Each structure stands twice: as structure tokens, then as C-alpha cells.
Amino acid sequence: MNVEFVLSKEQEELIQMKINSAINSAVDQNKSAKYIGREFLRLGEAADYLGIDYKKLKIFTDKCGLKLSVIDGTKFISKKNIEEFIKNFEQ
Incomplete structure (x- = not known):
């Protein structure tokens, strides 16, 4: 039917x-x-996780104090550091 x-x-x-x-x-x-x-993300993954583009994430790491780790040239950001970074900008 x-x-x-x-x-x-x-x-x-x-x-x-x-x-x-x-x-x-x-x-x-x-x-x-x-x-x-996953506790640690590569930069591209971190940008995707945050819903921002890679260039904006680079500004956050290079100029705004978002901490990252570098191991043999590979850059990682912990989700914990992302959360702390965002909380620092709460208004």
C-alpha cells in the first residue's frame, strides 16, 4: 500500500x-x-576539533599563548590545554 x-x-x-x-x-x-x-591532537585535528581554520589556530599558538608540544617536528596540542586556553578568555 x-x-x-x-x-x-x-x-x-x-x-x-x-x-x-x-x-x-x-x-x-x-x-x-x-x-x-584521544588526549593529544595534531594541529590540523585540533583546528577541526575547535571548528576553526588552521591559520586561526596558528595565531592562537604563535601569538595568543595556546601551548603545544613538538616531538621530532610533529606538533601536538592537548585537549586539556585547549580547554584551559579557552577558559582564559572567558568574559
Whole structure:
């Protein structure tokens, strides 16, 4: 048995917006979920984790005091340092 719905253009657009919103929310949740259980992130991962671009993260590390570790040329930032850094800028 097939059921058909007749929707107005506005109803179709509203449903499409809700679907897009749900998809975007799921993607955002999945991005940060991949870092659960990891204490240290590479710079690109840290930028992704924060939802900022790499250049902005470099400004935070180079000029604003976000601490990082360098091991044999590979740079890491701990999630703990990220949290402390952000808390320092609370208003």
C-alpha cells in the first residue's frame, strides 16, 4: 500500500530545511566524536576539533599563548590545554 502526500511548496521547503539541519547536526557531532578518547591532537585535528581554520589556530599558538608540544617536528596540542586556553578568555 502506497500513501501519497500533497504538500505546498512552502511545506516542501520547510521539510527540506529540517532535513538539512538534521544532517548538518549529525555531521558536526560526528566530527568531534572521532576525537573522543584521544588526549593529544595534531594541529590540523585540533583546528577541526575547535571548528576553526588552521591559520586561526596558528595565531592562537604563535601569538595568543595556546601551548603545544613538538616531538621530532610533529606538533601536538592537548585537549586539556585547549580547554584551559579557552577558559582564559572567558568574559
